[in-house]
Structure formats: C-alpha cells, structure tokens
Amino acid sequence: MKSLIAGGIVISMDPAVGDLPRGDVLIEEGVITQVDERIDAPDAEVIDAGGQIVMPGFVDNHRHSWQSAYRGVGADWTFPEWALAMHGTVKPHYTPEDVHVATLLGRLEALHSGITTMLDWYHVAQGPEHEDAAIAALREAPGRSIFCLGAGWADHRPVDDDIRRVHAALADTTADRSGLLTMAWGLRGVEDTSVDIVAGEVMLADELGLRTSLHIVSDGTTRPVAELHEHGLLRNTTTFVHANGIGDDELQMLADAGSSISISPDVELKMGFGAPMTGRALAAGLRPTLSIDVVPSVAGDMFSAMRAAFAAQRGLDGGLRARDLLAFATIDAARSCGLDARTGSITPGKDADIIIVRTDDPTIFPVTDPVGSLVSAGHPGLVDTVLVAGRVVKRDGALVGVGLPALQSRLIASRDRIAAAAGVRLDGTWRPQPPRT
Numbered sequence: 001m002k003s004l005i006a007g008g009i010v011i012s013m014d015p016a017v018g019d020l021p022r023g024d025v026l027i028e029e030g031v032i033t034q035v036d037e038r039i040d041a042p043d044a045e046v047i048d049a050g051g052q053i054v055m056p057g058f059v060d061n062h063r064h065s066w067q068s069a070y071r072g073v074g075a076d077w078t079f080p081e082w083a084l085a086m087h088g089t090v091k092p093h094y095t096p097e098d099v100h101v102a103t104l105l106g107r108l109e110a111l112h113s114g115i116t117t118m119l120d121w122y123h124v125a126q127g128p129e130h131e132d133a134a135i136a137a138l139r140e141a142p143g144r145s146i147f148c149l150g151a152g153w154a155d156h157r158p159v160d161d162d163i164r165r166v167h168a169a170l171a172d173t174t175a176d177r178s179g180l181l182t183m184a185w186g187l188r189g190v191e192d193t194s195v196d197i198v199a200g201e202v203m204l205a206d207e208l209g210l211r212t213s214l215h216i217v218s219d220g221t222t223r224p225v226a227e228l229h230e231h232g233l234l235r236n237t238t239t240f241v242h243a244n245g246i247g248d249d250e251l252q253m254l255a256d257a258g259s260s261i262s263i264s265p266d267v268e269l270k271m272g273f274g275a276p277m278t279g280r281a282l283a284a285g286l287r288p289t290l291s292i293d294v295v296p297s298v299a300g301d302m303f304s305a306m307r308a309a310f311a312a313q314r315g316l317d318g319g320l321r322a323r324d325l326l327a328f329a330t331i332d333a334a335r336s337c338g339l340d341a342r343t344g345s346i347t348p349g350k351d352a353d354i355i356i357v358r359t360d361d362p363t364i365f366p367v368t369d370p371v372g373s374l375v376s377a378g379h380p381g382l383v384d385t386v387l388v389a390g391r392v393v394k395r396d397g398a399l400v401g402v403g404l405p406a407l408q409s410r411l412i413a414s415r416d417r418i419a420a421a422a423g424v425r426l427d428g429t430w431r432p433q434p435p436r437t
C-alpha cells in the first residue's frame with residue numbers, strides 16, 4: 001500500500017529534511033519512506049496537496065477529554081470555580097457512558113483539528129468500568145492516543161491496582177509502543193498527597209516502564225520540584241504540566257533530569273496560574289511543549305494554543321519565533337511522550353502522521369511565509385486532510401467513517417443528564433461559588 005502526498009508546501013519540522021516550497025511525501029505501509037521535490041511513484045495512490053501546506057500532525061500532551069460535554073461553559077471561570085464545577089459538582093454523576101462519549105468526541109475533535117497524537121489525562125473516576133469506557137473510546141477514534149491514568153482530584157486512595165490492571169490490558173501496545181494506543185500514569189504531586197505516596201508511584205512507574213505526567217503550580221511559597229528532587233523523584237520520562245511560578249533553580253533541576261514541561265497557555269493566563277513558562281523554560285535549556293487542558297474554558301486546537309503562548313511571551317519579553325511554536329506543538333511534544341522516533345516530524349522512517357492545511361481559504365490567503373501564516377492565522381477550519389500512520393482519517397474537511405450526528409446526540413443527552421443530576425443550569429448563568437476558606 002503506497003500513497004503519495006503530492007505537490008504541497010512541505011514544512012517537515014526535521015532540520016535534515018527542511019522545508020520544500022513544492023514537495024512530495026511517499027508513504028509505504030503507513031511509514032514515510034521518502035520526502036523530495038519530486039518523487040516518481042506511478043503505483044501510489046495520489047493525495048493531491050497542490051499548493052497546500054503539508055506538515056506533521058500536532059501533538060497535544062495533556063487534555064482532560066472527559067469534560068468535552070461542557071465545552072465553553074466555563075469560559076469565565078477562575079481555577080477554583082473550574083475545580084468546584086467540574087470535579088466537585090458534575091464529576092460524581094458521570095457514568096461509564098458519559099466518559100465514553102465525552103472521550104470519543106474529545107478525541108475526534110482533536111483529530112479534526114489536526115492533532116494526530118493526544119494524551120488523554122484521565123482523572124474523572126477511579127474504577128474499572130469508567131476507565132475501560134475511556135480506553136474503548138480512545139481505541140475507537142483512529143488517532144494515536146495515550147491513556148494517562150490518574151488518580152481523582154484530591155483523591156488519596158492508592159491507584160496501584162488500577163495502574164497494574166490497565167497496564168496488563170494495554171500490554172500489547174504499551175510495552176514496545178507499537179500500537180496507536182499506549183499508556184502513561186498521571187501522578188499525584190507533593191501538593192496533593194504525601195511524598196511517600198508519590199515515591200511509591202514513581203517506583204512502580206519505573207518498574208512498569210511507564211511515562212508519567214504531573215500537574216504543578218507554585219505561588220512562590222511552595223517548591224514542588226525541589227521537594228521531588230530532594231527525594232530523587234525526578235525522571236526524564238515525566239512531563240510537568242503548567243509549572244507556573246517555580247524557581248529558576250527548579251527549572252534547572254527539570255532540565256538536568258531531562259524532564260519535560262507542558263504549557264496550557266490560555267488556561268494558565270485565564271485561570272490565574274501566572275505567566276506561561278515558555279521563555280523561562282527555554283532559558284533553562286528545556287524545550288517547552290503545548291497542551292489544551294480543558295475545553296470548558298478554552299479552544300481545543302493547537303493553533304489557538306500556539307497563538308496564546310506566542311502572544312504571552314512576546315508580551316513578557318519579545319521572545320520566540322513562529323517556528324518555535326510549531327516545534328513545541330509537534331516534535332518537542334512528541335519527544336515528551338517518548339514517541340519522537342515514530343511521530344512529530346515528516347522524516348523518512350517515521351509513521352505518516354501528517355496534516356494538509358488549506359492555503360486558499362480567505363482567512364489565510366495569500367500564504368507567503370507558510371510558518372508565519374500557520375502560527376498567526378491558522379485555525380482548525382483549514383485542516384483539510386489528516387493521516388495517522390498513513391491512514392486517511394479526515395478528507396476534504398470531514399472525518400472519515402464517523403457518524404457525528406449520532407455521537408453528538410449522545411453527548412447532548414449526557415450533558416443534560418449530568419447537569420440535571422448535579423442540579424446545575426445550562427442557560428449561561430452557571431457560576432460556581434467556592435466556599436470561602
């Protein structure tokens with residue numbers, strides 16, 4: 001099975017391949033085998049990309065897709081309001097069906113916007129039926145996905161048994177990372193639980209060979225990274241989410257450990273976490289990555305995340321170039337997931353996780369500097385074609401083989417049922433009021 005993406009503006013995100021103003025990409029058995037100005041492959045199925053941008057699919061390394069049914073509801077919320085609304089109010093009413101349909105449409109939405117790899121940071125409920133519902137959804141959506149199993153919010157119960165169970169269930173694809181669905185562990189941090197529990201979780205992750213992800217934010221009075229460092233718990237397989245406010249010495253500890261950092265710029269700015277760490281991370285020698293986090297509050301596409309991170313950093317110090325943002329959202333994020341040998345750039349030998357972005361749409365036309373246009377004017381409506389491991393999952397602007405209306409009816413029913421059970425209004429006036437402490 002051969003296909004040839006022909007005649008596109010190739011932005012490879014691989015320095016050895018570079019950019020091609022007019023280039024072809026040959027795919028054989030799902031793997032990129034050649035990238036060149038012109039490739040002669042008469043037996044290949046041709047995907048015409050004439051004049052459009054051909055680039056690696058985006059990688060979102062942190063999204064809580066179980067919240068998809070509440071998209072846009074929390075646009076005004078602060079972080080305490082979000083926590084009270086999503087974790088404190090609606091989450092207890094989630095059934096496995098609610099988890100399934102929200103995760104499935106969350107993953108499909110990401111694919112639709114060109115995110116070929118997505119880490120689903122699961123913290124909706126602890127229990128096999130809910131977890132299996134999320135896993136089933138990620139298997140159904142034809143993307144490259146990582147099920148990142150975390151403990152519940154402020155939940156101190158041990159999760160070792162859940163981790164071992166899911167690890168065994170996904171053993172066929174997790175061990176050698178050969179399949180599209182793999183697993184990671186969403187660790188609790190030292191602000192959530194005792195350092196002994198964190199240590200136990202890190203040791204078990206080491207034993208099972210699992211990559212990990214951990215949320216941290218500091219207001220300057222806490223030193224979460226330093227505490228982990230003192231206990232020997234920093235790993236090059238851990239992605240630290242947000243990390244706003246940590247000290248320069250802590251950033252250096254992360255860089256020395258080879259850890260990754262995931263920035264959700266819109267969420268961090270809107271919800272009061274502080275300035276995104278993009279520039280400070282770079283100064284410490286870390287490659288930042290970008291993530292969506294929660295769609296009740298922000299848009300679910302990487303174009304928005306790139307733009308927010310770019311604008312925020314320019315506002316702070318005038319730093320960054322458009323190409324930096326593209327790297328954060330593709331190859332750097334792939335590396336943070338341990339998947340850079342397979343995805344994140346258009347490189348011969350990697351899986352063909354590729355998107356084709358329209359250049360003739362009035363919202364981006366004319367494209368003179370493709371990278372600049374992608375980052376300054378790109379949006380999901382321009383994503384015409386999406387391939388995952390060579391398989392076309394979106395064509396002519398529409399997901400292939402997905403019955404969206406039926407799924408959307410299920411999501412509406414789920415949203416309304418949960419809201420009724422939780423006693424929340426969906427008329428635009430829902431503003432959770434955290435108790436004063």
Ligand SMILES: [Zn+2]
Pocket residue numbers: 062064121215241293
């Ligand atoms: Zn998060």
